[in-house]
Amino acid sequence: MTQLESARQGIITDAMRFVAQREDMDAELVRAEVARGRMVIPANINHLQKKLEPMCIGVASLCKINANIGNSAVTGTVDDELEKLHTAVHLGSDTVMDLSTGGNIDGIRQALIDASPVPIGTVPIYQIIQNVKDPADITPQMMLDMVEHQAKQGVDYMTIHAGVLREYLPLTTNRITGIVSRGGSLMGAWMLAHHKQNPWYTHFNELCEIMRAYDVTYSLGDGLRPGCIADANDRAQFAELETLGELTLKAWEHGCQVMIEGPGHIPMHLVKMNVEKERALCHDAPFYVLGPLVTDIAPGYDHITSAIGAALAAEAGAAMLCYVTPKEHLGLPNKDDVRQGVIAYKIAAHAGDIARGRKNVRQRDDALSKARFEFDWNKQFELSLDPETARSMHDETLPQEVFKSAKFCSMCGPKFCSMRITQDIRKMAETVVSP
Amino acid sequence: MTQLESARQGIITDAMRFVAQREDMDAELVRAEVARGRMVIPANINHLQKKLEPMCIGVASLCKINANIGNSAVTGTVDDELEKLHTAVHLGSDTVMDLSTGGNIDGIRQALIDASPVPIGTVPIYQIIQNVKDPADITPQMMLDMVEHQAKQGVDYMTIHAGVLREYLPLTTNRITGIVSRGGSLMGAWMLAHHKQNPWYTHFNELCEIMRAYDVTYSLGDGLRPGCIADANDRAQFAELETLGELTLKAWEHGCQVMIEGPGHIPMHLVKMNVEKERALCHDAPFYVLGPLVTDIAPGYDHITSAIGAALAAEAGAAMLCYVTPKEHLGLPNKDDVRQGVIAYKIAAHAGDIARGRKNVRQRDDALSKARFEFDWNKQFELSLDPETARSMHDETLPQEVFKSAKFCSMCGPKFCSMRITQDIRKMAETVVSP
Numbered sequence: 087m088t089q090l091e092s093a094r095q096g097i098i099t100d101a102m103r104f105v106a107q108r109e110d111m112d113a114e115l116v117r118a119e120v121a122r123g124r125m126v127i128p129a130n131i132n133h134l135q136k137k138l139e140p141m142c143i144g145v146a147s148l149c150k151i152n153a154n155i156g157n158s159a160v161t162g163t164v165d166d167e168l169e170k171l172h173t174a175v176h177l178g179s180d181t182v183m184d185l186s187t188g189g190n191i192d193g194i195r196q197a198l199i200d201a202s203p204v205p206i207g208t209v210p211i212y213q214i215i216q217n218v219k220d221p222a223d224i225t226p227q228m229m230l231d232m233v234e235h236q237a238k239q240g241v242d243y244m245t246i247h248a249g250v251l252r253e254y255l256p257l258t259t260n261r262i263t264g265i266v267s268r269g270g271s272l273m274g275a276w277m278l279a280h281h282k283q284n285p286w287y288t289h290f291n292e293l294c295e296i297m298r299a300y301d302v303t304y305s306l307g308d309g310l311r312p313g314c315i316a317d318a319n320d321r322a323q324f325a326e327l328e329t330l331g332e333l334t335l336k337a338w339e340h341g342c343q344v345m346i347e348g349p350g351h352i353p354m355h356l357v358k359m360n361v362e363k364e365r366a367l368c369h370d371a372p373f374y375v376l377g378p379l380v381t382d383i384a385p386g387y388d389h390i391t392s393a394i395g396a397a398l399a400a401e402a403g404a405a406m407l408c409y410v411t412p413k414e415h416l417g418l419p420n421k422d423d424v425r426q427g428v429i430a431y432k433i434a435a436h437a438g439d440i441a442r443g444r445k446n447v448r449q450r451d452d453a454l455s456k457a458r459f460e461f462d463w464n465k466q467f468e469l470s471l472d473p474e475t476a477r478s479m480h481d482e483t484l485p486q487e488v489f490k491s492a493k494f495c496s497m498c499g500p501k502f503c504s505m506r507i508t509q510d511i512r513k514m515a516e517t518v519v520s521p
Numbered sequence: 522m523t524q525l526e527s528a529r530q531g532i533i534t535d536a537m538r539f540v541a542q543r544e545d546m547d548a549e550l551v552r553a554e555v556a557r558g559r560m561v562i563p564a565n566i567n568h569l570q571k572k573l574e575p576m577c578i579g580v581a582s583l584c585k586i587n588a589n590i591g592n593s594a595v596t597g598t599v600d601d602e603l604e605k606l607h608t609a610v611h612l613g614s615d616t617v618m619d620l621s622t623g624g625n626i627d628g629i630r631q632a633l634i635d636a637s638p639v640p641i642g643t644v645p646i647y648q649i650i651q652n653v654k655d656p657a658d659i660t661p662q663m664m665l666d667m668v669e670h671q672a673k674q675g676v677d678y679m680t681i682h683a684g685v686l687r688e689y690l691p692l693t694t695n696r697i698t699g700i701v702s703r704g705g706s707l708m709g710a711w712m713l714a715h716h717k718q719n720p721w722y723t724h725f726n727e728l729c730e731i732m733r734a735y736d737v738t739y740s741l742g743d744g745l746r747p748g749c750i751a752d753a754n755d756r757a758q759f760a761e762l763e764t765l766g767e768l769t770l771k772a773w774e775h776g777c778q779v780m781i782e783g784p785g786h787i788p789m790h791l792v793k794m795n796v797e798k799e800r801a802l803c804h805d806a807p808f809y810v811l812g813p814l815v816t817d818i819a820p821g822y823d824h825i826t827s828a829i830g831a832a833l834a835a836e837a838g839a840a841m842l843c844y845v846t847p848k849e850h851l852g853l854p855n856k857d858d859v860r861q862g863v864i865a866y867k868i869a870a871h872a873g874d875i876a877r878g879r880k881n882v883r884q885r886d887d888a889l890s891k892a893r894f895e896f897d898w899n900k901q902f903e904l905s906l907d908p909e910t911a912r913s914m915h916d917e918t919l920p921q922e923v924f925k926s927a928k929f930c931s932m933c934g935p936k937f938c939s940m941r942i943t944q945d946i947r948k949m950a951e952t953v954v955s956p
Binding site: 158255258263264272314317353355383384385390394397401413430432434440459466467483496498499503505509510512 | 593622623647650656690691693694697698699700701702703705706707709710713714748749750751752788789790815816817818819820821822824825826828829832833836847848849850851852853854855864865867868869871872873875876877883885886887889890891893894901902904905906907910911914915917918919930931932933934936937938939940942943944945946947949950
């Protein structure tokens with residue numbers, strides 16, 4: 087039975103219990119949310135037997151983040167990817183997607199699943215395309231077989247671009263950047279070559295049976311997501327979202343868990359409505375957004391352009407944020423890019439959690455601020471999202487251990503530290519009030 | 522006559538005309554906004570005679586950003602600061618504040634003013650304190666003299682913490698981080714030592730006369746701004762804001778231009794209300810915010826935590842965003858930190874401009890996206906906020922010139938480029954439609 091099927095039957099699974107403890111939630115609430123489809127626990131039965139520590143994705147719990155790693159045909163080895171996995175998990179990534187598209191794809195994936203305590207997601211079409219010369223040579227059976235192959239390996243969730251329908255392709259012709267999802271564009275090419283409907287859509291029932299057998303969670307991909315601000319919120323994007331809503335119900339009928347992928351590139355004032363629209367059209371299935379970037383003019387800094395959109399999405403109720411690294415649009419992220427991306431997204435998710443008033447979230451902020459006021463530099467570093475970076479920036483000008491309890495830093499210097507002066511003021515005020 | 526006084530008399534000054542051209546606005550609209558106090562043109566008459574290129578700050582125009590530079594007693598030379606000025610202006614900072622607090626303060630300031638095409642702001646109390654042993658030794662006359670001295674040098678706007686009233690100090694005692702403004706805490710210390718009201722407040726009329734004589738714009742400082750999320754939106758913060766509203770009217774009576782400084786540290790869901798409150802209490806005077814940071818847990822990345830808040834403030838109508846660098850809370854920013862801070866804030870301001878639907882703003886996004894779709898890498902770099910960084914990230918894996926027109930990058934590799942596939946799809950679709 088999948089987590090969804092168990093939940094529906096009123097069963098609280100070990101995974102649900104584990105999740106409830108992690109989230110400081112009632113186990114019955116976790117069960118109810120999973121049963122309702124408003125929360126997923128991506129836990130392939132084959133990964134659950136290994137190192138996986140179950141986690142949940144849903145609006146009732148903390149907002150999560152995902153880090154994409156994986157090689158491309160141009161660059162990346164197994165060891166590189168394992169190091170990126172380690173960096174991402176160490177810094178707090180809640181799930182990791184292996185988007186490898188070149189070389190030893192199977193080996194990288196198995197190594198990542200075996201090593202990972204967090205759910206691993208994939209996009210099966212990336213490997214399918216490796217086995218053919220042309221996208222048109224792909225057959226529906228190859229697609230189903232690849233999903234089963236990866237499911238057996240233990241993949242916890244898979245991006246399936248089943249909502250890119252043939253009739254939606256003309257809706258993208260006037261876009262500036264067309265179709266920017268790799269999976270979406272491949273399905274588009276296949277449909278045009280064959281004059282047939284998307285096989286993920288036509289074979290969705292068979293697909294559900296495989297996904298159900300291993301309890302692989304659907305991440306219904308947004309193959310027609312906007313690739314720039316100008317293309318945001320167009321008919322192509324929302325037509326696909328409607329289809330994803332229809333497929334959500336079908337997957338749920340089969341007992342499969344579902345989340346919905348979201349854009350992409352969206353101006354700030356339209357982010358909230360995108361979250362609300364997903365909720366309405368996709369029956370409250372958890373929304374898993376990629377950014378969105380709120381401007382297109384900052385290649386090299388798209389972890390920032392997108393963290394702004396991601397924070398807005400989190401505040402509006404998105405359940406998971408897929409990170410974007412500084413290398414987006416420019417090249418394959420390396421280990422340091424992974425670090426930058428993960429931290430930017432931990433910030434976005436946490437800011438959203440604060441804004442939504444989620445339980446216990448602000449305690450860490452308050453503890454760090456208290457340490458700051460008390461000039462407890464070491465504690466300040468420990469409580470920060472990236473202690474190593476915080477410490478090294480501080481130590482750039484004041485490396486000696488004595489400065490770890492100094493009542494100032496090099497920003498203002500000793501005479502100008504407002505916090506030190508505030509402490510003096512409080513002491514003075516006490517003197518004034520007493521005798 | 523100040524810009525405000527000219528505007529009130531119906532005169533369109535050269536500075537207004539220059540601003541109107543830069544902003545693609547009607548000169549009469551600029552005049553009307555300045556007259557109304559909803560826009561400022563910080564242009565000291567002594568800087569206007571040098572290299573200053575007048576600019577405006579107000580909700581009717583594009584959102585602006587400020588970069589803080591300046592040394593501390595612990596680190597920084599004249600050449601360092603000139604280099605930071607150059608970096609900030611080169612990357613698009615609209616104004617620069619010299620917050621030097623140690624060493625050759627006068628020399629650094631004069632060098633910056635002489636070299637700068639953008640308005641230079643200062644916080645006079647930072648130099649006043651250099652001339653005494655203890656904050657309590659400061660006299661009101663020393664304060665007025667220093668303002669006049671800096672005004673003569675050509676400073677375009679000054680942060681004056683005139684709203685930190687004696688009776689507000691007890692409101693900060695239960696805060697986690699107390700008073701975090703350096704100027705605010707110094708005035709607090711002075712008031713407690715003397716049992717007297719804030720001299721900036723008691724001598725405000727005399728101060729106005731000096732500011733008016735050189736047309737120095739007031740940046741009424743928020744000395745009681747929250748220094749952490751927990752202290753946000755408290756009585757201390759808003760009591761001071763009310764006083765700043767009162768002082769705005771008084772400054773306007775004297776013909777002085779005014780903007781209002783804002784927080785600081787504010788959770789996402791309270792940013793908009795802060796902007797609206799400022800507008801109401803301070804009679805539409807331009808709001809100049811510092812961030813705000815939307816979480817406290819990411820020292821080393823506060824350019825990001827604060828860019829999220831700054832973007833929200835910009836969307837809500839803030840007129841200028843004061844940048845925060847990655848070094849915030851940890852040390853004095855160096856040249857690279859200045860770069861990171863400026864770009865993060867250009868992103869925030871631009872995202873806000875897009876969300877507000879300001880004229881012509883999205884053209885650059887669309888042009889860059891078009892270049893992206895057309896694989897015109899060089900044009901893509903040229904149009905980006907930081908061409909140098911974008912180019913170097915791309916070149917990390919594909920440095921050869923031939924890849925500047927390649928139909929892929931190292932992120933996805935040649936086989937997986939969705940934009941290339943989209944172009945193929947469009948060609949295929951044409952073939953299908955035509956005979």
